[in-house]
Amino acid sequence: MKGAKKRIGGIIKILRKNYSHSRTALQFETPLQILVSTILSAQCTDEKVNEIIPSLFRKYRNAKDFASADKEKLEEEIRSTGFFRNKARSIINASKKIVDDFEGVVPEKMEDLLKLPGVARKTANIVLSSAFRKAEGIAVDTHVRRLAQRLGLSKEKDPDKVERDLMSFVPKKEWLDFNYMLVNHGRKVCQARKPNCPSCVISHLCPSAEDFYPDIKLNP
Template identity: 55%
Template sequence: MRLKHLYSDAPCTLDYDTPVQLMVATILSAQCTDARVNLVTPALFCRFPDAAALAGADLSELEELVRSTGFYRNKAKNIQAACRMIVEDFNGSVPQTMEALLKLPGVARKTANVVSAHAFGVNLGVTVDTHVKRLSYRLGLTNHTEPVKIERDLMKLIPQPDWENWSIRLIYHGRAVCNARKPECDRCALADLCPSAFLAAQPEKTVAAQG
């Protein structure tokens, strides 16, 4: 199995003006679809365009602006705290190491991976989220259930010289094509190699089979 063949027609970049905006949008995307994040970010970044503005924002106004993305109280508080830390400790820029990124409130491994890959073109690791787990399991890329072991297995399959964006591609493919409810095997580049593809005609059995 060569992951080189895992090409989706999905964009591997998120179009935001600055790394700070990308980080904010990524925090907002937790347990929330991109479409809804894209609905709130224009007004959000018009009102509070950078880390300094977000750091000084009125918290309740910030909460209202991001309300529809869910978990909005946590997200607003974390975004503001992260931006304050960026202003005070990181010279106004999103830090570029995993160690520093993890210090930002609301940023853990998954968000750090996505921010780094999108904003800086550097993969700090393979993000093993619910989508990547499902995709890896269906494709038989791993026998394991622990994210650390799945990550290790995936690392072996990713072409190392140019593995930038692979973390993102895996997530996106798992979300958009190899999705939980109705996997779109007819537009999956790996369908002919996938032991689960034939179940696509019976989506309820596919989901049940994944446990």
């Protein structure tokens, strides 16, 4: 990834200008809520997650509530987000550990968040950045992975390896915002099925633009 180091500054500068207004699309008020919402958001649109979390958070107000939840009931309440059995188990077991080992409070360190069942680096990074404004890494989800590959920022497929690549040349002060800028750009422009390179503000910095649109004029 040699060209990546040269282009990353321009990419970030332009994305920041275009997406500075929008932050996470997940609705939340507490660290526990962003943790649960992020678990629910796996392979599901944030839109569908936002539909069910108001009633969910009215019923379950803290980690102890989730820890003692009736599993079948919780499964039904989150069924529409898919993977509902796995997600219910993760939410309950993670909440139990928060109650047992962290005094009912969502931990603020990557090391501790990774001890929660159902929480890996992507979810931990989202909780750290959204709830605590800390960046111990860069959250790599399906959007970030796809854009990192298209932009020539990483050739890896494993999210943890993509994250390592990004951490090696994305300035640390940008880590906090890098994920949501790429997610927003991925949702609006650089979509999985139909990347809209003609209206992309960083197409001139993207080695994939000509692949998708052979006759494209690069001059944003």
